[in-house]
Amino acid sequence: MQGLGFVKKPTIKLSAASTPASTPPDTPRSTSPLSKVPAAKRINVMEEYEKRSGEKPKLNLVVIGHVDAGKSTLMGHVLYALGQVNDRTMKKYERDAQKIGKGSFAYAWVLDETGEERDRGITMDIAMNSFETDHRSFTLLDAPGHRDFIPNMISGTAQADAAILVVDASTGGFESGFVANGQTKEHAILARSLGVQQMIIAVNKLDTLDWDQGRYDEIVERLGIFLTQAGFRKSNLSYIPVSGLTGENLIKKSKLVPWYQGPSLFELIDAFEPPVRQLDKPLRIGVTDFFKGGIGSSSGVSAGGTIDAGHVQVGEQLMVVPGGEIGVVKALQVNDETSTWGAAGDSVLMTLTGLDIMNLSSGCVLCNPLHPVPVSSTFTAQIVVFDLKVPITSGYPVVLHHQSLDEPASIIKLISILDKSTGEITKRNPRHLSKGMTAKVKIQLTNRPIPLETFKDNKQLGRVMLRKAGETVAAGVVDEILTYGS
Numbered sequence: 001m002q003g004l005g006f007v008k009k010p011t012i013k014l015s016a017a018s019t020p021a022s023t024p025p026d027t028p029r030s031t032s033p034l035s036k037v038p039a040a041k042r043i044n045v046m047e048e049y050e051k052r053s054g055e056k057p058k059l060n061l062v063v064i065g066h067v068d069a070g071k072s073t074l075m076g077h078v079l080y081a082l083g084q085v086n087d088r089t090m091k092k093y094e095r096d097a098q099k100i101g102k103g104s105f106a107y108a109w110v111l112d113e114t115g116e117e118r119d120r121g122i123t124m125d126i127a128m129n130s131f132e133t134d135h136r137s138f139t140l141l142d143a144p145g146h147r148d149f150i151p152n153m154i155s156g157t158a159q160a161d162a163a164i165l166v167v168d169a170s171t172g173g174f175e176s177g178f179v180a181n182g183q184t185k186e187h188a189i190l191a192r193s194l195g196v197q198q199m200i201i202a203v204n205k206l207d208t209l210d211w212d213q214g215r216y217d218e219i220v221e222r223l224g225i226f227l228t229q230a231g232f233r234k235s236n237l238s239y240i241p242v243s244g245l246t247g248e249n250l251i252k253k254s255k256l257v258p259w260y261q262g263p264s265l266f267e268l269i270d271a272f273e274p275p276v277r278q279l280d281k282p283l284r285i286g287v288t289d290f291f292k293g294g295i296g297s298s299s300g301v302s303a304g305g306t307i308d309a310g311h312v313q314v315g316e317q318l319m320v321v322p323g324g325e326i327g328v329v330k331a332l333q334v335n336d337e338t339s340t341w342g343a344a345g346d347s348v349l350m351t352l353t354g355l356d357i358m359n360l361s362s363g364c365v366l367c368n369p370l371h372p373v374p375v376s377s378t379f380t381a382q383i384v385v386f387d388l389k390v391p392i393t394s395g396y397p398v399v400l401h402h403q404s405l406d407e408p409a410s411i412i413k414l415i416s417i418l419d420k421s422t423g424e425i426t427k428r429n430p431r432h433l434s435k436g437m438t439a440k441v442k443i444q445l446t447n448r449p450i451p452l453e454t455f456k457d458n459k460q461l462g463r464v465m466l467r468k469a470g471e472t473v474a475a476g477v478v479d480e481i482l483t484y485g486s
């Protein structure tokens with residue numbers, strides 16, 4: 001399983017006190033979501049999806065790591081080497097970067113697009129690009145390394161099927177990312193807690209140490225111990241010595257590093273396992289973007305996001321949760337191209353009619369009215385506790401990050417401490433939780449319920465992150481939904 005290594009089978013309880021603003025899953029409603037689609041025009045999405053299987057499998061790939069580890073430079077260089085950026089543009093980046101005294105950031109500019117990002121030399125928001133390898137098609141998410149932008153890093157990582165962890169191998173560089181509060185550790189634990197199982201570790205900037213094999217081996221050993229403790233399987237991790245700046249081992253293996261016998265970074269990326277899409281589950285589209293007006297010049301409102309589960313087609317009725325309003329899909333784009341249908345894993349933009357823009361919000365979920373996503377304000381979760389100065393006790397206030405939402409909440413009960421590898425309860429009703437512990441807790445949202453599912457039912461909607469005072473204190477998966485609606 002993904003997430004924390006184990007998840008107990010959840011049982012769904014309906015609180016007698018709750019007023020279902022939304023009904024629990026699988027409550028039938030009288031309308032068919034396809035009733036607006038003329039029978040002759042209905043698409044058998046499963047059949048269409050099969051036809052698509054000749055296409056390269058799609059993966060979301062997130063690039064993570066400590067601030068300045070070289071994430072943007074590495075992936076900018078890869079995109080340039082693949083021909084995604086033409087020579088003229090690259091030369092312009094070099095000239096412009098030099099003009100403001102940031103010549104070494106030219107490749108990073110391929111991904112860091114805003115003026116402020118370029119002026120400050122840091123990534124602030126998730127940069128999205130796409131590229132293809134021989135057997136795969138990737139959406140690349142370049143996450144910010146700076147601790148101030150961890151929420152953006154979380155939203156990128158929550159969508160990822162695989163990760164590249166970039167570490168700075170230069171003298172002192174690795175150490176600054178790896179000591180107590182370094183983002184190398186925080187990002188790696190976050191990625192694992194959010195269900196990322198496969199990862200490449202790019203040991204970067206080795207050009208600064210004349211490709212010192214001893215330094216590479218030292219880093220691989222230290223990271224290996226840490227990453228297996230964090231719950232990664234050894235067989236799902238690959239290490240590679242690279243330089244994002246000078247380009248060694250990116251697309252082809254470099255003669256400068258004769259002691260490295262493995263594949264190039266590009267070959268390792270091509271070997272990532274494609275995810276199993278949750279096509280046969282009820283439709284869930286987490287809305288990340290919405291605006292007035294339709295695709296092209298049509299009327300209506302538009303909503304964009306990723307299909308977390310199920311499939312959708314033009315003419316279908318969709319329910320907005322929370323709220324329960326229903327709209328009809330008038331037009332649809334999948335990965336920026338017009339389509340009549342979309343399926344789990346696709347990035348979609350849809351024009352909806354019959355809906356007011358006021359009904360949409362970032363973080364709302366579009367679903368089939370026959371199978372609405374539950375909204376809940378109390379649930380149990382299995383969490384991993386991060387580096388903490390003050391232990392978590394009952395009543396501990398947090399900001400709960402879920403998809404693109406962040407909401408005030410409290411950990412209202414510490415249920416048990418669990419053994420990290422077996423999931424066995426090692427202590428019931430603990431008084432406090434400290435660094436590195438895996439535990440089951442009860443969480444209550446302070447202001448309002450949100451669309452939520454158990455991790456078993458939906459991997460995307462079942463992941464949560466808990467932060468306090470700008471630091472991530474825990475991450476984990478939803479185990480059991482305790483109240484619906486209220």
Ligand SMILES: Nc1nc2c(ncn2[C@@H]2O[C@H](COP(=O)(O)OP(=O)(O)OP(=O)(O)O)[C@@H](O)[C@H]2O)c(=O)[nH]1
Nearest residue numbers: 067068069070071072073104122123145243244245
């Ligand atoms: N010598 C050397 N310098 C590098 C290498 N990769 C990146 N750098 C330099 O490290 C600095 C930071 O690079 P970025 O690519 O912006 O780092 P980042 O990890 O994307 O930074 P954030 O996104 O802000 O966390 C720049 O000056 C780069 O030129 C490398 O392989 N070798």
